[in-house]
Amino acid sequence: MPVFVDPRPxxxxxxxxxxxxxxxxxxxxxxxxxxxxxxxxPTGSAMQLGALVKHVALDERRWVVAAVGGRPEGLWPVEDPRAEWTLEEGDDVASLGALLDAVGEETERVVAAVEDLGAPCPMPGVGHWSVRWVLLHLLEENARHCGHADLLREQLDGATAAQLGS
Incomplete structure (x- = not known):
């Protein structure tokens, strides 16, 4: 895993x-x-590493598809906030990785279709947020949760994302 994201034009x-x-x-x-x-x-928190990853993916999907894509059906408002923090029987490393991939691809498609990042989000009631604001909000939230994930993994076996991804 590279230390820095490659620059884009x-x-x-x-x-x-x-x-x-x-x-x-x-x-x-x-x-x-x-x-x-x-x-x-592994900590004093009730947080599980798998559930945290699931939450991050589903939260990104909700923000991008509902707020940016204007398709809130079944995503917004959140009916049960605890549901995305709950691991199901079949949730494992492979399924969580596939979920992360699917959400990332969906994010790229939805954002590619937006003409202006400064445009207000099309979902009713959230026009005070721009698409840019949503993407920056997701970066902030995802980075915070990546820190949580790193601490949880370190408590499990001493490894960190930087070590595991290299």
């Missing part, structure tokens, strides 16, 4: 590259874990 590409970098960090933190480790609570 435009703002849109750079924002998407930074989001992809956060995704790569999350993917690294769950690499090689078994089901018990994904569900473990």
């Amino acid at each position: 435009d703002e849109r590409g750079q924002l998407l590259a930074f989001l992809a970098g956060q995704c790569a960090s999350l993917r690294a933190t769950i690499a090689g874990l078994d089901a018990a480790q994904l569900r473990a609570r």
Whole structure:
């Protein structure tokens, strides 16, 4: 995993590259874990590493598809905030990685279709946020959660995303 995201020639590409970098960090933190480790609570927090990764992916999907893409059906408002923090029976490293990939691809498609990053989000009630604001908000949230993920992984086996991704 590179220390720095490669520079891109435009703002849109750079924002998407930074989001992809956060995704790569999350993917690294769950690499090689078994089901018990994904569900473990290795700190005083109730947070599970697998559930954290699931939350990040579903949160990004909600913001991008609903707010930026203007398709809130089933995504906004959040009916049960705890649901995306709950691991299902089949949730494992492979399925969580596939979810991260699918969301990243969806983010790229939706953002590519936006003409102006400064445009207001098309979803009713959120026009005070621009597409740029949503992408920056996601970077802030995802980076915060990548830090959480790194600490949880380190508590599980001493590894960090930087070590695992290199």
